[in-house]
Amino acid sequence: MIRARTFMDAKTQSHSNAELNWWIFMRISGLILVFLVLGHIYMTFIQVSESDATFTAVVGKLANPAWKFYDWLILALALMHGSNGARYSIEDYVRTRPNRAWVKGVFYTVVGLIFAFGTIGLFSI
Amino acid sequence: MTQTQHETSTAPAAAQQALPMLHIKVKILRFDPEKDRKAHWETYAIDAQAGDRVLDVINEVKWYQDHSLTFRRSCMHGICGSDAMLINGRNRLACKTLVRDVAKDGGTITIEPIRGLKVEKDLLVDMEPFFDSYKAIMPYFINESPAPAAERIQSEEEAERMAQSSNCILCACCTTSCPIFWVNGSYLGPAAIVQAHRFIFDTRDEATEQRLNIMNQNTGVWRCRTAYNCTEACPRDIPITQLIEEVKRAVMYQQA
CATH class of the missing domain: 1.10.1060.10 (Alpha-helical ferredoxin)
Structure with a gap:
């Protein structure tokens, strides 16, 4: 049972596994990203020569939904992994609640925009 | 007879040679809430043996150079955990740190209060x-649950x-x-x-x-x-x- 007078007290007393889940997510997504990004680097810089890297070649490759999903997975995981890491730093170093609120607000907006533009760009090809 | 005399006369000299005094400087971050607005460094010249503890050095300062120096210590054997301080940039117990591990002859030992807690005076923080x-x-x-007859x-x-x-x-x-x-x-x-x-x-x-x-x-x-x-x-x-x-x-x- 929760006995608390303010919303913040109730929040600290209620128990939530959010931080635990993020901690597990960071470990798993980090591991997956290593392989996804290494594969991406191999395909774009080693497998393909400079003359092959044309607009039509890229469009042709991304016509395959599997490659679309591959690229979108890098986008989504990297943004979530990175923004959660940045959230850790913001919560550690930005001490007052109003400052934390606007720093996080601006940051999440930028991350949301990058994700939206990335997704639109990827699926509109 | 002459040989024993010779031995007894050299023994203390040998002991003194084995334990030379190190001339060191102790730089302590001082803060007096009644006088100071900001903490400031003060340096004290001390002669210490290599095997002395940093706590002995601070005691030397307090007893013979500046009585106003404030710090915590109790058992002086690394058990009570009172004398944690930032010695040469690392948190250590003053009573478990030997002079020879933190300073050479002519060198300087810097001592600050532990960080992240409010400094009350000198090396004393609000715990x-x-x-x-x-x-x-x-x-x-x-x-x-009820305790068993003997022990858990x-x-x-x-x-x-x-x-x-x-x-x-x-x-x-x-x-x-x-x-x-x-x-x-x-x-x-x-x-x-x-x-x-x-x-x-x-x-x-x-x-x-x-x-x-x-x-x-x-x-x-x-x-x-x-x-x-x-x-x-x-x-x-x-x-x-x-x-x-x-x-x-x-x-x-x-x-x-």
Whole structure:
């Protein structure tokens, strides 16, 4: 049972596994990203020569939904992994609640925009 | 006869030669709340032997050079955990640090109060926030079931699980070396988590779940970024970061 007078007290007393889940997510997504990004680097810089890297070649490759999903997975995981890491730093170093609120607000907006533009760009090809 | 005379006359000389005095400087960060607005450095010249403890050096300053120097110390044998201070940039117990390990002849030892807690005077800090987070983890044995006739038996392996965390002397070396504790006052800190570890992994204790729930909060183990400062600072050689990871895993498996 929760006995608390303010919303913040109730929040600290209620128990939530959010931080635990993020901690597990960071470990798993980090591991997956290593392989996804290494594969991406191999395909774009080693497998393909400079003359092959044309607009039509890229469009042709991304016509395959599997490659679309591959690229979108890098986008989504990297943004979530990175923004959660940045959230850790913001919560550690930005001490007052109003400052934390606007720093996080601006940051999440930028991350949301990058994700939206990335997704639109990827699926509109 | 002459030979024995020769021996007795050289013995003290040999002893003196083996223990030369080091001429060192001690630079201490001083702060007097009644006079100073900001802390300032003061340097004292001291002759010390290589085997002297840093605490002996500070005592020398207090007894013979500047009586107003304020610091905590009690047992002077590394058990009470009173004299944690920042010596040459690292948190250590002044009574467990030898002069030869921190300074050469002609060198300087710098001493500052431990960081992240309010300085009351000189090397004396307000330990209340530190003990508040210690109290938050319920640092006492909880077992509501009736006690057996003889004793609550624990196997050697079970005792081994909590052996390292029970070495903690609450000196605050670890917590005040933690960068997250410096910038974020709501983090419980390594010392409190080590104390929680001691009870969580005590097979005779019954409040494991409650303590794991305290650890699972935003102010608990998830604030640890594994900077390893605590492990390096611990004067009792407790592998603190590893113990915090063990608590993280215990929280994870309890929720699974």
